[in-house]
Amino acid sequence: MTITTEPLTAAAFAPFGDVLDCSGDPDKLINAGRCGRWHDRARLDFDVLGHGGISLFRSDAASLPLELTLLERHPLGSQAFIPMTPDPFLVVVAADRDGTPDDIRAFITAPGQGVNIGRNVWHGVLTPLAPPGLFAVVDRIGPGVNLEEHHLPQPRMIVRG
Amino acid sequence: MTITTEPLTAAAFAPFGDVLDCSGDPDKLINAGRCGRWHDRARLDFDVLGHGGISLFRSDAASLPLELTLLERHPLGSQAFIPMTPDPFLVVVAADRDGTPDDIRAFITAPGQGVNIGRNVWHGVLTPLAPPGLFAVVDRIGPGVNLEEHHLPQPRMIVRG
Numbered sequence: 001m002t003i004t005t006e007p008l009t010a011a012a013f014a015p016f017g018d019v020l021d022c023s024g025d026p027d028k029l030i031n032a033g034r035c036g037r038w039h040d041r042a043r044l045d046f047d048v049l050g051h052g053g054i055s056l057f058r059s060d061a062a063s064l065p066l067e068l069t070l071l072e073r074h075p076l077g078s079q080a081f082i083p084m085t086p087d088p089f090l091v092v093v094a095a096d097r098d099g100t101p102d103d104i105r106a107f108i109t110a111p112g113q114g115v116n117i118g119r120n121v122w123h124g125v126l127t128p129l130a131p132p133g134l135f136a137v138v139d140r141i142g143p144g145v146n147l148e149e150h151h152l153p154q155p156r157m158i159v160r161g
Numbered sequence: 162m163t164i165t166t167e168p169l170t171a172a173a174f175a176p177f178g179d180v181l182d183c184s185g186d187p188d189k190l191i192n193a194g195r196c197g198r199w200h201d202r203a204r205l206d207f208d209v210l211g212h213g214g215i216s217l218f219r220s221d222a223a224s225l226p227l228e229l230t231l232l233e234r235h236p237l238g239s240q241a242f243i244p245m246t247p248d249p250f251l252v253v254v255a256a257d258r259d260g261t262p263d264d265i266r267a268f269i270t271a272p273g274q275g276v277n278i279g280r281n282v283w284h285g286v287l288t289p290l291a292p293p294g295l296f297a298v299v300d301r302i303g304p305g306v307n308l309e310e311h312h313l314p315q316p317r318m319i320v321r322g
Contacts, residue, residue: 020215020217020297021217022217022219022295026219030218030286031220031286031287034220034221034286035218035219035220035221035286035287035294036218036219036220037216037217037218037298038216038217038218038219039214039216039302040214040215040216040302041214041215041216041217042214042215044212044213044214044215051205052205052213052299053200053201053202053203053205054181054201054202054203054205054241054243054277054299055198055199055200055201055202056181056182056183056198056199056202057191057196057197057198057199058183058187058196058197058199059192059195059196059197060195060196080215082215082243082245082297083245084243084244084245084246084247084273084275085245085246085247086245086246112245112293112295114245114297116215125191125192125195125196126192126196132273133196134183134273136181136243136275136297137198138213138215138299141200141201
């Protein structure tokens with residue numbers, strides 16, 4: 001019943017969303033060659049009544065092993081988490097089977113990595129692994145109910161891989 | 162001819178855009194009270210042919226005093242810079258007078274501060290003051306010419322305040 005953490009890679013995370021980092025060559029050099037631009041790396045996806053916005057999240061930090069009891073998803077939009085420190089955070093995601101989460105995965109970020117979680121993808125709540133737990137979040141702003149929660153019938157333990 | 166840096170505050174920066182930080186109380190507590198949300202803090206502003214996207218920038222770092230020779234602006238959209246480290250960066254902005262920058266100001270960020278620079282606001286290029294100079298940038302993606310540059314007839318020296 002344990003879930004073992006994995007390093008966050010674009011390939012492993014592809015079914016769930018985008019890894020936001022500077023891997024590979026930049027798409028463009030700007031500012032007289034002093035700055036690389038890795039262009040348009042997140043598949044932002046918001047319903048027609050909503051739009052993207054930038055919010056700040058500051059969360060208590062957690063540590064591993066960690067008991068997982070809740071997953072959630074946002075039917076109306078994608079949600080990007082951009083860490084404002086180099087500290088790692090835990091990214092829990094899952095496939096969907098008939099409306100409930102299945103095949104839960106847990107990733108640990110490296111410094112300089114954020115994620116964009118796809119619309120309606122099951123995921124755990126924001127889980128920094130060190131203070132101050134500070135993130136910029138690009139998600140859907142607008143009317144309507146954009147949260148579905150699933151409480152696991154049996155808690156799962158996440159252990160460091 | 163020198164420009165002296167100022168601390169970045171929302172009040173001082175208001176004519177130019179938004180400071181993205183966790184000042185004041187959160188608008189909402191989420192995740193069973195473990196996380197604060199400072200909601201929708203950036204006035205994203207993109208023309209109808211464009212849309213917002215997330216890119217990563219990694220820039221060489223600079224140090225003060227610094228010679229300023231160039232300002233630029235983006236007529237088609239706002240541009241947010243979210244630092245992915247707690248290191249300070251320099252934010253140079255200016256008013257507009259008849260199509261050229263006027264009354265140049267220079268701000269130094271505190272840890273946990275990003276900025277959203279308003280559409281068509283004159284600003285300096287991204288200037289981290291420490292490596293690795295890593296930022297997430299939320300700006301306008303789309304067709305058309307979204308860059309106007311202004312080379313200062315006389316360079317200005319930016320000095321630490």
